[in-house]
Amino acid sequence: MNVYETDKIRNVVVLGHGGAGKTTMAEAMAYVSGVIARMGKVADGNTISDFDKEEIKRQFSIGTSVIPIEWEGVKINLLDTPGYFDFVGEVEEAVSAADAAIIVVNGKAGVEVGTQKAWDICEKHQLPRLFFVTGMDDDQASFKNVILQLNEKFGRKVAPFYVPMRENEKFVGFVNLVKMKGRRFIGTTSEFEDCDIPDYLEHHVSVSRDSLLEAVAETSEELMERYFEGDEFTYEEIQDALKTNIVDGTIVPVLMGSGINAQGARMLLYVIRKYLPSPETKFVYGNDIETGEMVPVAYDSAKHMSARVFKTLVDPFIGKYSLFKVVTGTLKADNNIYNVNQEKEEKISRLYILRGKEAIEVSELCAGDIGAIAKTSLATGDTFALKGAQVVYAKPELSVPYTFMRYKAVKKGDDDKVAAAFAKLMDEDKTLKTVNDSENRQTLIYGIGEQQIEVAVSKMAERYKVEVELARPKIAFRETIRKKATVTGTHKKQSGGHGQYGVVVMDFEPSGDQEKPFEFAEKVVGGAVPKNFFPAVEKGLQESVLKGPLAGYPVVGVKATLTDGKYHPVDSSEMAFKTATILAFKDGFMKASPVLLEPIVTLSVTVPNSFAGDIMGDMNKRRGRVLGMDHVAGGQQIITAEIPLSELYGYNTDLRSMTGGIGEYRYEFARYEQAPADVQKREIEARAKDAD
Numbered sequence: 295m296n297v298y299e300t301d302k303i304r305n306v307v308v309l310g311h312g313g314a315g316k317t318t319m320a321e322a323m324a325y326v327s328g329v330i331a332r333m334g335k336v337a338d339g340n341t342i343s344d345f346d347k348e349e350i351k352r353q354f355s356i357g358t359s360v361i362p363i364e365w366e367g368v369k370i371n372l373l374d375t376p377g378y379f380d381f382v383g384e385v386e387e388a389v390s391a392a393d394a395a396i397i398v399v400n401g402k403a404g405v406e407v408g409t410q411k412a413w414d415i416c417e418k419h420q421l422p423r424l425f426f427v428t429g430m431d432d433d434q435a436s437f438k439n440v441i442l443q444l445n446e447k448f449g450r451k452v453a454p455f456y457v458p459m460r461e462n463e464k465f466v467g468f469v470n471l472v473k474m475k476g477r478r479f480i481g482t483t484s485e486f487e488d489c490d491i492p493d494y495l496e497h498h499v500s501v502s503r504d505s506l507l508e509a510v511a512e513t514s515e516e517l518m519e520r521y522f523e524g525d526e527f528t529y530e531e532i533q534d535a536l537k538t539n540i541v542d543g544t545i546v547p548v549l550m551g552s553g554i555n556a557q558g559a560r561m562l563l564y565v566i567r568k569y570l571p572s573p574e575t576k577f578v579y580g581n582d583i584e585t586g587e588m589v590p591v592a593y594d595s596a597k598h599m600s601a602r603v604f605k606t607l608v609d610p611f612i613g614k615y616s617l618f619k620v621v622t623g624t625l626k627a628d629n630n631i632y633n634v635n636q637e638k639e640e641k642i643s644r645l646y647i648l649r650g651k652e653a654i655e656v657s658e659l660c661a662g663d664i665g666a667i668a669k670t671s672l673a674t675g676d677t678f679a680l681k682g683a684q685v686v687y688a689k690p691e692l693s694v695p696y697t698f699m700r701y702k703a704v705k706k707g708d709d710d711k712v713a714a715a716f717a718k719l720m721d722e723d724k725t726l727k728t729v730n731d732s733e734n735r736q737t738l739i740y741g742i743g744e745q746q747i748e749v750a751v752s753k754m755a756e757r758y759k760v761e762v763e764l765a766r767p768k769i770a771f772r773e774t775i776r777k778k779a780t781v782t783g784t785h786k787k788q789s790g791g792h793g794q795y796g797v798v799v800m801d802f803e804p805s806g807d808q809e810k811p812f813e814f815a816e817k818v819v820g821g822a823v824p825k826n827f828f829p830a831v832e833k834g835l836q837e838s839v840l841k842g843p844l845a846g847y848p849v850v851g852v853k854a855t856l857t858d859g860k861y862h863p864v865d866s867s868e869m870a871f872k873t874a875t876i877l878a879f880k881d882g883f884m885k886a887s888p889v890l891l892e893p894i895v896t897l898s899v900t901v902p903n904s905f906a907g908d909i910m911g912d913m914n915k916r917r918g919r920v921l922g923m924d925h926v927a928g929g930q931q932i933i934t935a936e937i938p939l940s941e942l943y944g945y946n947t948d949l950r951s952m953t954g955g956i957g958e959y960r961y962e963f964a965r966y967e968q969a970p971a972d973v974q975k976r977e978i979e980a981r982a983k984d985a986d
Contacts (some may be wrong), residue, residue, distance in 0.1 A: 310376030310398035311408025315428035318553035344651035380746035383725030390690035394570040401435030405443040407955040427550035453509035484556040580685035599623030600679035602687040616672040704761040715758040773842030775886035778803035783878025796870030799858035802882035811839040823859035830868035868967025889970025891966035916941035
């Protein structure tokens with residue numbers, strides 16, 4: 295593959311709802327540009343993008359893949375992303391490396407939740423974008439309806455570039471609204487020839503052309519005046535206005551086609567080359583090493599070489615690849631690179647570009663281009679450069695995983711293998727994380743959603759030949775007391791020689807501070823217990839609060855006061871008083887009205903206004919207390935509530951079901967609170983069963 299200068303590169307992320315046709319459209323572009331000789335199909339498992347075994351098995355994208363395409367002197371790096379929301383981390387990584395976006399909309403399904411989410415992520419990252427309506431070969435596809443939906447959702451800046459021609463219920467061509475010319479496909483191929491605009495389309499073309507001209511007119515006061523005066527714009531004026539305003543996001547073109555027949559892919563490639571920006575118009579933020587300030591860095595091949603890793607691929611057969619985007623300078627295959635984050639130098643012997651799973655060796659890559667390096671210590675988000683780098687680039691902003699499940703190895707003795715396999719999966723997917731919950735003797739896997747976690751487990755079995763089983767996680771309850779109790783703890787043992795003797799009289803009562811396990815005080819008078827045994831009493835308390843007598847959970851909020859006791863000048867020892875204290879604690883705790891405390895979290899749910907009632911009703915079912923509702927932009931509300939953590943199991947799936955996938959949530963720990971009697975009873979019985 296040729297070396298391309300910065301102005302000849304287009305980095306375009308492909309976004310959209312799951313099943314909208316993103317992968318098929320990317321395949322069509324690869325076919326039309328000559329990258330592949332025949333188109334693969336998702337159903338057949340032979341597309342460039344979906345090469346992972348899990349993707350082939352499930353027939354949808356799980357990871358981001360790169361498809362570099364050469365087209366009329368320009369290199370287009372397509373970043374094909376998953377549409378299912380559990381894999382949003384893959385989308386966020388790809389978007390951080392993109393300079394523009396294609397949002398794919400299914401012509402039959404119309405605007406879906408994934409369309410809205412794609413738009414929102416483009417807004418967040420200020421990405422120029424265009425819509426591509428696919429599936430136009432379907433009888434039930436309606437380009438007109440999709441345009442109306444897009445205008446209603448995103449405003450008048452969404453403007454059609456083309457109008458489809460349909461004859462005998464078949465998609466046979468299109469009208470180019472910029473040039474006002476007809477194009478008819480040659481059979482079912484992507485090739486087309488000029489034709490007259492059909493009479494039956496005159497009204498539709500006129501309305502759509504007005505929509506395009508109105509979007510152009512709104513880009514400047516001068517054009518707006520001329521538009522209202524009925525003045526015609528020249529082709530050059532339209533083209534110049536489109537070029538400027540697509541880049542700054544004030545015009546969003548709509549194209550269409552049929553992915554299966556690769557129809558429309560040629561126009562899409564043309565529009566990407568002509569209207570979407572190169573990296574030279576963009577910049578990336580970095581932290582200046584000397585000053586500590588955040589500075590914008592432009593993509594420039596003339597400067598000192600630096601790059602940022604935006605994604606990691608790990609495969610047991612092809613190894614580990616770090617996908618990166620060159621920010622400044624030119625990276626060459628024989629360069630020594632310096633990992634700025636890890637402060638270490640590494641030698642690279644080969645430089646690649648990835649096309650799906652195929653690694654193509656290249657000699658160099660200029661600023662703005664996307665490539666890959668194999669077998670280094672680089673991690674996602676790392677900056678690398680030639681020695682003397684001044685900037686560390688910002689890492690991709692990734693969603694926080696809140697869904698968690700318990701896992702354990704199916705085979706005994708596989709724990710180390712499971713840990714190693716998860717480490718590799720977490721290198722690849724930064725929205726996965728594992729936590730060792732020693733308190734409840736369980737290991738937890740966190741992800742965006744249940745499907746992502748299930749895919750990770752399936753990958754482990756397939757790639758690394760280790761199996762784990764998933765289960766509902768145990769919740770970290772706490773134990774405390776509600777009343778005061780006075781008890782005596784006695785440890786007496788005689789076994790020849792020195793015996794063991796210690797007696798403590800103690801008051802146990804609530805301390806009022808649930809942040810601390812216990813408070814220790816002594817009010818011993820007359821030397822009933824010598825002072826040198828006080829530390830042993832405190833040590834006995836320290837051991838006792840680790841596992842409470844009620845259900846074996848850690849104890850909090852207890853005040854223990856030593857008031858009296860007895861000792862023997864020969865047989866008393868620290869061990870005797872520690873043991874006596876442990877016995878007193880168990881007895882006193884159970885007499886002081888013990889209760890279980892459950893963790894309460896503060897939950898924030900963001901949903902459109904129309905779903906607010908459903909969300910609040912569901913909160914009540916989960917024992918939640920709604921604290922407030924805040925209106926935010928875009929007709930949405932943030933509902934804040936306090937809710938027991940145990941009631942959030944499966945919430946990700948339920949929220950998507952209630953809101954059609956548009957709802958989002960996050961939570962953080964608030965405090966512990968006394969659990970209801972039925973919850974306590976159930977938990978105590980479950981712990982007793984586990985102990986048995």
